[in-house]
Amino acid sequence: MAKDRTEDPEKKEKKSRKSIDGVSKSHKKEKKDKKDKKEKKQKNREEQPTSDAVAGADEDVEMGGTGAAEVAVNGEDEVVKQLVPFADPMATAEETKKILDGVKRASRNRALLTGIKETQKSLRRSSTAATAAPRGILILAADTYPWDIISHMPVLCEDHNTPYIFVRSREELGQAGGSVRMQTSAMMVLAEKGVKKAAKEGEAAKEAVPGELSAEEYKKAYEKLLKVVNKAQDRVKL
Known part of the structure; x- marks a missing residue:
């Protein structure tokens, strides 16, 4: 007569828990890694001006904006004005x-x-x-x-x-x-x-302008x- 190979219910439950805990921990770690990468990327963007920021400034000019764009410089917003290239002579x-x-x-x-x-x-x-x-x-x-x-x-x-x-x-x-x-x-x-135009025909206006x-x-x-x-x-x- 073959030996009963049915697994002990208690051992089966422990094995199942261990498997679930392993998947859960793996999922949590993956989620944390993604969050850390996102925060690091955001921090780098804030610390220095990116090519996207410069491109945004050019796009504002091409789209008929005011000719000025805000670019992050040393953590602060600085207004950079686009001046016409033929501005000569330029007043000091x-x-x-x-x-x-x-x-x-x-x-x-x-x-x-x-x-x-x-x-x-x-x-x-x-x-x-x-x-x-x-x-x-x-x-x-x-x-x-x-x-x-x-x-x-x-x-x-x-x-x-x-x-x-x-x-x-x-x-x-x-x-x-x-x-x-x-x-x-x-x-x-x-x-x-x-x-000054005359107040009346033939009469000069007498009002003084500061x-x-x-x-x-x-x-x-x-x-x-x-x-x-x-x-x-x-x-x-x-």
Whole structure:
């Protein structure tokens, strides 16, 4: 008679538990490894700028964004502005301050044209004669996007003997000129002070504007600004 080989129920239960515990432990270890890898990967991304972050900045420009993108640098967000490659001459910090002050004076004295449409119209109406005095000074914002909306302006200025210069921020330019949109890509400081419209026919307006200059004072302020721009023009790379 064959020996009964039926396994003891108690031993069978212990073996089953051991098998389940082994699978459970293996599963837990695998899950923990995945979690550790994920945390390590996330930490590396936070510590240094990745190619994805840089690609994101370029994508923002191509998709018609503001021309600025946030890139993580040393654990902090830093705004990197995309400037037009043809921004020459570019105003220095000291020159920018003088230019923006000149824009403010021009605005108070009704001698400022705002926006690409207005400045372009004025340029096209200017004389191309080398001896003709320029109608004004063109100031362009180097962080304008898309670039092609102002790319023709420097050439137009040269054709019409008009001095021009770039500043870094269209926001600062817009604020200095009191622009309604607060951001402007182009402004022109006119050589002559504007004249107030008469309140009534044949009667000059008598209301005073804070900071308004006389015609003589404005002329001196304009010539001072012109010297700053002409000096910067000497740095233009041909």
